[in-house]
Amino acid sequence: MVDPPISRGFKSRRQEQSPNSRIPPGQYVTTDFPVLSAGPTPQINVEDWNLSLQLGGSLLGKWTWAEFEALPQTTIRRDIHCVTKWSKLDTTWRGVTFDDLLKAAGLAQPPQPYVMAHCDGGYTTNVPVADLLGGKGMIATRYEGLPILPAHGGPARLLVPHLYFWKSAKWVRRLRFMERDDRGFWESLGYHNYGDPWKEQRYEGD
Amino acid sequence: MKAIEAAEAPRRRLEWQLAEVRRIVAETSRVKSINLYVKSWQGHLPGQHVDIRLTAEDGYQAQRSYSIASPPEDELLTLTVEEVTDGEVSPYLVGDLRAGDQFELRGPIGGYFVWTTEMDGPLSLMAGGSGIVPLMAMLRHRERRSARVPALLLYSSRSLEDVIYRQELDRMAHRDCMLCVVNTLTRKQPDGWKGPRGRIDKALLGKECFPPEKKPRIFVCGPTPFVEHVSSLLVELGHNPLTIKTERFGPSGV
Numbered sequence: 001m002v003d004p005p006i007s008r009g010f011k012s013r014r015q016e017q018s019p020n021s022r023i024p025p026g027q028y029v030t031t032d033f034p035v036l037s038a039g040p041t042p043q044i045n046v047e048d049w050n051l052s053l054q055l056g057g058s059l060l061g062k063w064t065w066a067e068f069e070a071l072p073q074t075t076i077r078r079d080i081h082c083v084t085k086w087s088k089l090d091t092t093w094r095g096v097t098f099d100d101l102l103k104a105a106g107l108a109q110p111p112q113p114y115v116m117a118h119c120d121g122g123y124t125t126n127v128p129v130a131d132l133l134g135g136k137g138m139i140a141t142r143y144e145g146l147p148i149l150p151a152h153g154g155p156a157r158l159l160v161p162h163l164y165f166w167k168s169a170k171w172v173r174r175l176r177f178m179e180r181d182d183r184g185f186w187e188s189l190g191y192h193n194y195g196d197p198w199k200e201q202r203y204e205g206d
Numbered sequence: 207m208k209a210i211e212a213a214e215a216p217r218r219r220l221e222w223q224l225a226e227v228r229r230i231v232a233e234t235s236r237v238k239s240i241n242l243y244v245k246s247w248q249g250h251l252p253g254q255h256v257d258i259r260l261t262a263e264d265g266y267q268a269q270r271s272y273s274i275a276s277p278p279e280d281e282l283l284t285l286t287v288e289e290v291t292d293g294e295v296s297p298y299l300v301g302d303l304r305a306g307d308q309f310e311l312r313g314p315i316g317g318y319f320v321w322t323t324e325m326d327g328p329l330s331l332m333a334g335g336s337g338i339v340p341l342m343a344m345l346r347h348r349e350r351r352s353a354r355v356p357a358l359l360l361y362s363s364r365s366l367e368d369v370i371y372r373q374e375l376d377r378m379a380h381r382d383c384m385l386c387v388v389n390t391l392t393r394k395q396p397d398g399w400k401g402p403r404g405r406i407d408k409a410l411l412g413k414e415c416f417p418p419e420k421k422p423r424i425f426v427c428g429p430t431p432f433v434e435h436v437s438s439l440l441v442e443l444g445h446n447p448l449t450i451k452t453e454r455f456g457p458s459g460v
Contacts, residue, residue, distance in 0.1 A: 004261040005224065005308040012266045013294040026259075026269045028294070035430045035454050038318055040437035040447045085269050122448055151434060189317035190220075202257075203315065205219025 022079055024197035027087040034086055035151045038185070042120045042171055046155050051139060053105050054176040055112065061105030065155070071096045071104050074138060078161035080168070081197040093159050095140035098132035101175075112177035116184060117158045120171040125184035126193070127160055127167055129177075136162060139172060164195035164202070222259065223247075225311040227303060228282055233370045236289045237336060238300050239275060241282040244311060249278050252343035253320035253425070256285070256313030260295060270295045273340040273427075273453075274314065277347035283311075286370065288336040319425065319453045323348060327355035327423060328416045332406070332436050334362045334428025338370050340453065341427055345385070349378055358422075359387045360414055362406050362432065365394035388414050406432075408439050418444040427453040 014028075023029060046065040053061040063071070075094045081087045102110060110129045117125050131137060140159040141148060148154035153170025160167045166186050187193050192201040200206055229241040255273045276284035289300040321329065321344045329348070331341040338361055348357060363369045369389055379387040390402040390410065402410055416422035424445060426437050433454045441447050 004222075004259065004267070004310050006263055007260045007298065007303075007307065007309055008263065009302045010260050010268075010295075010298045011262045011264070012268070013292075026267075028268065035434070037452060037454065039452055040441050040450050041434060042447065043438075084271055151430070185318075190315065203220045 022089060023087055024081055025200045026202075027081055027085055027197065030086040030088055032086075033088060033152065034082070034084070036082065036084060036166075037121075037151070037170065038123065039121050041150045043150055044120055044155055044171060049155055049173075051156065051172070052174045053101065054174055056177075060107065060111075060177075061101070063104070068096065068139075068141075068156075072100045074100070074135070076135070076138070076159075076161075078159075080161050080165050083164040083166055083191065083195070083202050087197075091161075092144050093138070093140040093161075094142035094145070095138045095156070095159065097135055098137040098139075099135065101139065110177065112179050114178040114181045116176045116178055116182060117169040117172050118174040118176060119169050120173055123169055123171070123185050125158070125167050125169045126178070126182055126187055127158075127163070128181065128194075131160055131163065136160065162196075164192075164197055166191065167195055220312045220315070222310045222312045224308055225258070225283070227305050227307045229305055230303065233286060234368050236300070236368075237286060237370050239284050239286045240299065240303065241276075241284050242311070244283050247283055248314075250274055250283075250314035251317070251320040251322055252277055252347040253340045254314035254316045254343075255340070256283075256311050256315060258285075258295075259310040259312075260298065261310075268295050271315070273343070275339045275342050275346075277343055277350050279347065279350040286336065286339045286342070319427070319451050321347075321423060321425065323351045323353040323355065325423065327357065328420055329355055329357040330415050330422040330424045331357065331359045332362075332424070332426040332428075332440075333359065334406075334432030334436070335364075335368070336370065337426075337428030337432065337453070337455070339427075341425060342371055344425070345375075345378060348385075349382070354384050356416070357385045358414060358416060359385070360390070360406060360410070361387065362390050362392060362428070364392055366391060366396050366399075386414070406436055406439075408443065411436070411439055411443060415440070415443070418446070421449065424450045425452075426450060428455075430454040 049065050051063050074097050077092045079089045137160045141156045158169040158172045225242040225244045231239040255271050259269045261267050272285045275286040287299045290296045375387050379385050433452050
């Protein structure tokens with residue numbers, strides 16, 4: 001649409017304008033941390049938790065909570081962007097990078113170019129491996145220095161902060177390598193397959 | 207683990223379209239329904255939402271999502287908006303918007319939190335405050351289709367004056383013995399109020415809700431603490447988490 005209609009009387013109520021270079025198009029900054037999930041929040045005991053890396057029918061690696069906690073831990077500070085329009089700046093996460101997970105599984109190279117994340121509650125999301133390598137993706141277990149709350153995906157969530165936040169799947173349990181880029185849960189329901197906030201790839205065709 | 211069941215959504219680009227305000231109806235002191243004419247609206251499923259985009263005189267734009275309140279059978283598209291204190295978009299929509307005004311809209315969005323009469327039941331709907339809106343689209347759709355699917359609406363509001371669509375819900379339940387509407391009032395009850403008081407608890411859910419053996423389709427919508435509370439109680443009561451679809455809004459409360 002070339003000329004959007006002007007809403008007279010509507011104006012920005014932003015108290016302080018965050019630098020545009022940090023806010024993707026169509027987003028607004030919140031200091032709160034909204035919760036968006038398609039179902040009830042699962043209550044997961046870390047004693048019953050494990051994480052696995054899967055290729056076809058075989059497991060490339062599997063870690064209990066204690067084993068996972070013994071892997072190299074990395075802390076990152078990133079801005080996060082939810083497709084429902086909120087962005088949150090300078091969030092701090094700690095966990096195991098995808099690079100370190102591959103190393104722990106004894107893999108020099110990722111075996112296939114795509115990953116499907118599978119979660120407690122049945123949620124799935126697909127991510128290209130290239131978007132997880134080089135420190136870009138991790139399995140996070142701490143938020144602002146504390147265990148991630150169940151409503152926010154604890155005990156462990158995938159974190160891919162440069163994509164819309166639905167890709168950062170809560171309650172992640174299994175990463176499955178894929179040869180093809182199959183679609184996950186929201187990606188099958190009209191949301192964008194890749195989800196780059198800077199290109200405003202919210203929905204199919206954006 | 208079994209994948210979450212989901213309705214397949216059509217895949218095409220969602221273009222921004224012009225929406226023209228035809229009528230504005232005050233539902234409560236803080237909530238208004240906005241009837242919109244959208245020229246080539248492609249239709250929607252009950253429970254879906256739209257994105258709207260407002261443009262200020264200086265070119266500033268803001269986008270927000272709002273649930274659709276109208277059933278697919280209606281000609282106009284209805285959004286019901288609650289004014290959020292210190293909000294940016296909702297105070298404009300509730301306070302300043304007039305019939306004849308235009309803004310941009312695209313949708314429908316979301317293919318999971320939806321129900322149509324082609325899906326079976328029974329239907330258990332749990333609403334907190336303005337969380338009633340997408341559930342109302344389901345109830346209106348059910349009524350337009352004269353569907354006999356047994357349905358329950360358990361609706362938590364602060365006071366009777368805060369109950370959105372009160373008269374319409376009363377009428378609907380009065381006409382239809384397969385529909386049960388239960389209002390619980392959390393802060394203020396009128397004299398002689400015989401309905402439940404306070405927040406939805408396990409006893410109320412156990413009494414009013416279709417039991418797990420009836421395999422109800424459950425939809426819970428409202429502020430985050432409400433949805434967290436009600437959905438975890440439903441799981442405790444033995445409902446399969448995969449049968450509980452949720453939509454949360456507002457601050458996390460944590």
